[in-house]
Amino acid sequence: MTGDELRQEIASERRDLLNHVNALRLAVAELRPNEMRSKRLPSALQEIGVIVETTEAAANEIMGAVEEIMQQPSDMSAEDYRAAVEERCIAVMTACSFQDLTGQRINKVVELLLKLEVKLAGLAEALGEDHELPEHAGELDGDGELLNGPALPGEGADQSEIDRLFA
Amino acid sequence: MAVSKDLPILIVDDYKTMLRIVRGLLNQLGFSNIEEATDGQRALDMVTQRPTAYGLVISDWNMQPVSGLDLLKGVRANPNTARLPFIMVTAEARPENVVAAKAAGVNNYIIKPFTAAVLKQKLTAVLGEL
Numbered sequence: 001m002t003g004d005e006l007r008q009e010i011a012s013e014r015r016d017l018l019n020h021v022n023a024l025r026l027a028v029a030e031l032r033p034n035e036m037r038s039k040r041l042p043s044a045l046q047e048i049g050v051i052v053e054t055t056e057a058a059a060n061e062i063m064g065a066v067e068e069i070m071q072q073p074s075d076m077s078a079e080d081y082r083a084a085v086e087e088r089c090i091a092v093m094t095a096c097s098f099q100d101l102t103g104q105r106i107n108k109v110v111e112l113l114l115k116l117e118v119k120l121a122g123l124a125e126a127l128g129e130d131h132e133l134p135e136h137a138g139e140l141d142g143d144g145e146l147l148n149g150p151a152l153p154g155e156g157a158d159q160s161e162i163d164r165l166f167a
Numbered sequence: 168m169a170v171s172k173d174l175p176i177l178i179v180d181d182y183k184t185m186l187r188i189v190r191g192l193l194n195q196l197g198f199s200n201i202e203e204a205t206d207g208q209r210a211l212d213m214v215t216q217r218p219t220a221y222g223l224v225i226s227d228w229n230m231q232p233v234s235g236l237d238l239l240k241g242v243r244a245n246p247n248t249a250r251l252p253f254i255m256v257t258a259e260a261r262p263e264n265v266v267a268a269k270a271a272g273v274n275n276y277i278i279k280p281f282t283a284a285v286l287k288q289k290l291t292a293v294l295g296e297l
Contacts, residue, residue, distance in 0.1 A: 086195070090283045093191045097280045100182040101258055104229060143236050146264050147229050150279070156260025159278050159285060165265055166275055166292070 020126075027126035031119045044112050046152055047105045054105075058098035065091040104149040170294045172197040179203070179210040179226035179238065180256075185279075189225060189256065192283050196290070196297060207233030211241045218247035223294065228257035228264070236271060243272040252293050256281065 001009070065088035072084050150156075176198055178189045186203050193201055202221075204210035207230045214221060224242065228235035235255055242248045255268050256277040265276055275289045291297055 090192065090195060093188050094280065094282055096184055097188055100180070100185045101279055103182060104258055143234065143267070146236065146259065146261075146267055147234065148259060148261060148264075149229060150258035151260045156278070157262050157265060158260070159281070161262075162260075162265050162276050162278060165269060 023126045024123075027119075027123040030122055031116075036116070040112055043152070044109045047109050050150075050152060051102045051105050054098050054102055058095045061095040062092050065089075065095070101150050108149050169296045170290075173200050174198060174222040174294070175200045175202070175220055176223045176225060177202050177204065177210060177213060177221045179205075179207065179224065179230070179235065181205050181227065181230045185227065185256075189286075192286050195283065196287060206230050207235060207238040211238050214242055214248050214251070215245060218245065221251060223252045223254070223290075225254045225256055228255055228259045228268070236268060239268065239271045239273055254289055254293060256286075 069085055069088050072081055076084070176193060178186055178193070178201060180186050180189070183205065186205070190201050190203070193199075202213070204213055207226070210224070210226065211233060214224065224238075226235040226238055233241075235257065239253055239255070242251055242253060252274050253272070254275045254277060255273050256279060257264070258279045260278050268276055274293045277285060277289055287297060
């Protein structure tokens with residue numbers, strides 16, 4: 001190999017190395033580690049915390065209603081007993097709405113994990129690891145941006161605030 | 168004049184538990200003529216095919232691929248169903264959601280989780296005395 005050829009080989013290797021480093025930097029930047037650490041992961045953890053609280057509150061509400069049914073005095077009239085049981089049954093029924101709300105919160109966490117998986121796959125690819133890219137979770141646009149699921153405590157409007165808009 | 172308890176009501180939610188809850192509460196209020204759809208597209212088809220069949224739609228928002236807001240817009244865009252009373256029952260509690268739903272013509276808006284009393288109150292507000 002001549003001196004020129006050697007210099008060309010080194011320049012080519014250098015370009016390849018720079019491209020590789022740039023690709024890695026892009027893949028790491030794509031992960032948005034700061035945003036992930038300061039915003040997305042804490043938000044996901046908060047969602048999971050609210051799921052635990054919501055489930056516990058619903059279980060307590062259901063248990064409370066059942067205990068109240070069981071504690072009805074035995075000398076009640078059939079009519080009063082029926083009314084008391086119906087009232088508690090409605091409480092049990094509405095408490096079961098936790099399944100919808102926790103389901104939506106779990107979906108939000110799952111979406112975050114899927115997006116994270118896509119970004120980690122991009123990083124793995126940049127590192128040269130043999131990794132099949134998972135399907136990218138679709139980004140929402142238009143009205144889809146309004147789909148946020150249940151708000152975290154203190155974030156959304158409450159029923160009375162909404163009622164004022166319809167008054 | 169009190170609302171007829173025969174009023175046909177279409178309830179729409181992709182969570183079957185929620186459909187059961189809303190149906191149960193409506194039953195408790197005396198309504199029994201209730202049909203269900205588990206997604207916005209199915210509901211829109213039902214309303215479009217039978218535009219005079221329903222007296223009220225109670226719909227969730229967060230459904231794929233056709234959301235409750237899309238359903239509402241579809242209902243309002245059809246001259247045969249444009250005035251159909253429509254209540255959104257949803258966990259989407261951000262002010263921008265309520266504003267968007269109101270702009271699209273929703274008659275009332277209930278935040279999940281809700282109580283039987285809130286549902287009754289909103290039905291009264293939209294339909295009249297129950």
